[in-house]
Amino acid sequence: MLIVMNHNATQADIDTIVKTVQDMGFRAEPIPGSERTAIGVLGNHGYVDDTKILELPGVQRVIHVSKPYKLVSRDFHPEPTIVDVAGVKVGQGYRPVVVGGPCAVESEEQIVKTALFVKKCGGDMLRGGAYKPRTGPHTFQGLREEGLKLLAIAGRESGLPIVTEIMSPDNVGLVAEYADLMQVGARNMQNFDLLRELGRIRKPVLLKRGMSATVEEFLAAAEYILAEGNDQVILCERGIRTYETATRNTLDLSVVPLIKEMSHLPIMVDPSHATGKRSLVPPMTLAALVAGADGVLIEVHPEPEKALSDGPQSLTFSGFEQLMGDVGKLQTFLGNS
Ligand code: PEP
Ligand code: MN
Numbered sequence: 001m002l003i004v005m006n007h008n009a010t011q012a013d014i015d016t017i018v019k020t021v022q023d024m025g026f027r028a029e030p031i032p033g034s035e036r037t038a039i040g041v042l043g044n045h046g047y048v049d050d051t052k053i054l055e056l057p058g059v060q061r062v063i064h065v066s067k068p069y070k071l072v073s074r075d076f077h078p079e080p081t082i083v084d085v086a087g088v089k090v091g092q093g094y095r096p097v098v099v100g101g102p103c104a105v106e107s108e109e110q111i112v113k114t115a116l117f118v119k120k121c122g123g124d125m126l127r128g129g130a131y132k133p134r135t136g137p138h139t140f141q142g143l144r145e146e147g148l149k150l151l152a153i154a155g156r157e158s159g160l161p162i163v164t165e166i167m168s169p170d171n172v173g174l175v176a177e178y179a180d181l182m183q184v185g186a187r188n189m190q191n192f193d194l195l196r197e198l199g200r201i202r203k204p205v206l207l208k209r210g211m212s213a214t215v216e217e218f219l220a221a222a223e224y225i226l227a228e229g230n231d232q233v234i235l236c237e238r239g240i241r242t243y244e245t246a247t248r249n250t251l252d253l254s255v256v257p258l259i260k261e262m263s264h265l266p267i268m269v270d271p272s273h274a275t276g277k278r279s280l281v282p283p284m285t286l287a288a289l290v291a292g293a294d295g296v297l298i299e300v301h302p303e304p305e306k307a308l309s310d311g312p313q314s315l316t317f318s319g320f321e322q323l324m325g326d327v328g329k330l331q332t333f334l335g336n337s
Helices: 011-023 108-120 145-158 169-178 192-199 215-227 255-262 271-275 278-291 317-334
Strands: 002-005 027-032 037-042 059-063 083-085 088-090 097-101 125-127 162-165 181-184 205-208 233-237 267-269 295-299
Touching (some): 108 125, 108 145, 145 162, 145 169, 162 169, 169 181, 169 192, 192 215, 233 255, 255 267, 271 278, 271 295, 278 295, 278 317, 295 317
Parallel strands (some): 097 125, 097 295, 181 205, 205 233, 233 267
Antiparallel strands (some): 002 037, 002 059, 083 088
C-alpha cells in the first residue's frame, strides 16, 4: 500500500502516519518527492484496511499495490534512481554508458589490452567474468580469484570501473573487494539467497533478466535486493528464450520503455548474449539506445576466434571501434551527448 500525502502536509502529519502504520504492525517508509511525500507500507501479506489512515490529516489518497514488487515500482518511487558506479552515473538524464570487455578474463595480457582499448574508444566500464556460469562443467569455468586480481590490474591501468559476475552468496565479500558493479547473471536471477546478500552490501548490482523470466518476475527479483536496503540496482535485458533458434536468444527490446514506465531503476541492454552473433551486435546496440536504454553491455575480445567462451558473439577491436563511432553519432542525434 502507498499513502500519498498532500503537497502541504507537514512533517508532524507524516510522523503521525508512520506511527499509525507501525501500530498496525507494518513498516512505514517515507519516500520524499519533489512535489509531495509518499509513505510506503511494507510487511503486509494481503489487503490492508485503510479507513483509519484516510481520516488522518495531510493524506491525499491511498493506492493499494497488489504486485509482488513495491520498492522497485514507479508508484512507490516516481523519481528515477541514478546508480553511481565508482563515479559513473547510470540512469535517466545521463548519457547512456557503454560497458565493454571479454566474456571471461583469460590472461593479464588479454584483459589489460582489452581494457585499454575499451577506454581509448570511449567506453565507460570494463566487463569480464572471473566466475563463469557455463552450461556444462567440462568447459572453461573462469580464472576465479586469479581473474579478479587480473581485473584489478586492468582497472588500475585503464581507469575503468570493473563489472564482474557473482555466482554464489558465499563469494559476495570477495567479489565486492574487486568489483565496482556486481553482475548477477541470467541463470542466477532467482538465486534469492544471493539477491538478499547483495541487498545487504553497499555496492551497485547489475541484475540480468533470467532467460525465461517474465517482466513481473524480473522486477520481483530486483525487489529482493531493494528490500534488504540496497537501491543501487541496474536491470539488464539480455534476451529471452523463445521458439526461435536462429539467434541465441530473442532480444525483447520492448521491455526497455515498458520497464521505464513500471520502475524507477535504470535498464541496460546486452546485445551480445541476446543475439549470440557478432554481426547482429552493432545494429541491436543502436536499436537499444534508440529504445531508451541507459547503457549497453558489449563483449569484445582481442582475438575472438581464440576466446575461451562466447567468441562468436564477441566483437573484434576494429568492430568495437567502428561501433563506438556509430554510438557517438547516434548520441549526438538523440541529444544525449
Ligand atoms: C555474461 O555476461 O558473460 C553472461 C554469462 O551473461 P548471461 O548471464 O546474460 O548469460
Ligand atoms: Mn558471455
